[in-house]
Amino acid sequence: MAKISIEVGHGGKDVGAVTKDGKVFEKDINLTVAMELKHQLERHGQDVLISRETDCDDLAKDFFNKAKAWKPDLHISVHTNAFNGTAKGFEIYRSNIGTYKTRSNELCKRIELQTTNLGQTSRGVKDSPFLLSSLPCVSAYCELGFMDNPIDYKQFDTAAKQKAFAIAYTKGILKYLGKQWVDEKSAEKADGSLALINDSGGKTVYRVIAGVYSEKKNAENWVEELKKQGLESFILQEKKSL
Numbered sequence: 001m002a003k004i005s006i007e008v009g010h011g012g013k014d015v016g017a018v019t020k021d022g023k024v025f026e027k028d029i030n031l032t033v034a035m036e037l038k039h040q041l042e043r044h045g046q047d048v049l050i051s052r053e054t055d056c057d058d059l060a061k062d063f064f065n066k067a068k069a070w071k072p073d074l075h076i077s078v079h080t081n082a083f084n085g086t087a088k089g090f091e092i093y094r095s096n097i098g099t100y101k102t103r104s105n106e107l108c109k110r111i112e113l114q115t116t117n118l119g120q121t122s123r124g125v126k127d128s129p130f131l132l133s134s135l136p137c138v139s140a141y142c143e144l145g146f147m148d149n150p151i152d153y154k155q156f157d158t159a160a161k162q163k164a165f166a167i168a169y170t171k172g173i174l175k176y177l178g179k180q181w182v183d184e185k186s187a188e189k190a191d192g193s194l195a196l197i198n199d200s201g202g203k204t205v206y207r208v209i210a211g212v213y214s215e216k217k218n219a220e221n222w223v224e225e226l227k228k229q230g231l232e233s234f235i236l237q238e239k240k241s242l
């Protein structure tokens with residue numbers, strides 16, 4: 001088990017970068033990504049210290065002092081970029097402290113590869129000019145993309161897309177740690193099991209089965225539950241052959 005500290009960029013009065021229309025703040029995107037990152041890392045048995053879990057004022061300096069005392073094995077900073085309205089792609093900064101630079105680079109490269117696998121464009125792994133240099137451990141400062149560029153912002157304009165980045169970060173961290181990524185149990189996600197069925201035309205179709213019930217009411221309740229989670233489903237009546 002590794003100790004991993006997460007700095008959630010900005011918060012409260014400090015909104016960070018802003019979309020071109022002025023409606024979305026960096027602090028909120030960072031929080032969505034960081035909370036998912038925390039969830040995924042903890043699910044894989046990692047010990048996480050996070051700077052904030054709500055929209056409160058950013059106390060980065062206090063947090064870095066706290067993190068220093070906690071002695072993390074790894075540190076991840078979660079931020080979203082802004083520049084001139086046309087820049088695009090994600091970038092990752094490594095710690096430039098001598099002893100940690102090589103391993104930080106390795107961690108960043110792992111995260112970069114997983115994020116590229118999402119179809120995102122990398123601007124590269126660079127030396128960190130940021131706060132990272134104050135933390136004596138392997139570190140990565142992850143910038144999602146450019147939220148002041150409306151085209152680039154489309155890459156992460158929903159919570160689901162933001163969480164995909166967090167999952168890519170987690171996969172990169174796990175690779176670095178030599179640990180295996182484990183998919184979330186289908187039961188937890190309520191998306192059922194995948195059944196392979198051959199239809200008469202020989203065409204392969206995939207039917208997702210989320211549950212089988214002898215009481216119709218229970219089946220209806222389950223459909224309701226899935227609907228609440230935004231999942232389409234329907235009831236198929238079948239005769240039990242025994």
Ligand SMILES: [Zn+2]
Pocket residue numbers: 009010016017026079080
């Ligand atoms: Zn930021």
